Amino acid sequence: MHTGDWWWETQNTLPEGSTVVPIICASDGTHLTNFSGDKKAWPIYLTIGNIKSSVRSKPTGHSLILLVLLPVPPKLGKNSLANSALRRQSQMIFQSIRECSQEGELIACADGYERLCFLVLSGWIADQPENSNLQNISTSSCPRCEV
Structure with a gap:
């Protein structure tokens, strides 16, 4: 990830001596049970691009952490109220990352020094239906164009 143009362009916009910390999230809805109402959950995992x-x-690298386990209401894809609740929850979860991306945060590094780090949500790993839901677009939309 550090070899991409995006990283260098982002780093060049930051104050001298600071560091960009790309946040990468991964999610995939999971089925919990068939016996008590067909329950589902939506785990969101987090890692950083500096690794x-x-x-x-x-999986043995243990670089992903479980950020949150969101309950999934029935028929999430068809209920706009459930979708708006999901977006509000996401806004609350990522509020601190949003603040760190604007102001920076002093973080102690492994070498003992503190660095001014700017956290930037730079990627989300998910399947097509989940990406469509996250971006509030139709599941039949083309992922490559605006059709």
Whole structure:
């Protein structure tokens, strides 16, 4: 991730000596039970782009943390009230990241120094129906164009 133009362009907009910390989230709805009302949940995991992708991609690397486990109301895709509740929950969850992306946060690093870090939500890993729901677009929309 650190070899991409986006990273360098973002780093160049930050104050001298500060660091960009790309936040990557991953989510996938999960089925919990068939016996008590067909319950589902939506786990959101978090990792950072500063970790090498070879480590970040391995389950044994333990680089993903469970950020939140959201309950999924029945028929989430068809209920606009449930969708708006999901967006409000997401806004509350990511409020602190939004503040850190604007003001920065002093974070102690492994080498013992404190660095001014700017957290930026830079990626979300999800399947097509979930991405459609997150972006509030039709599930039959083309992922490559505006059709």
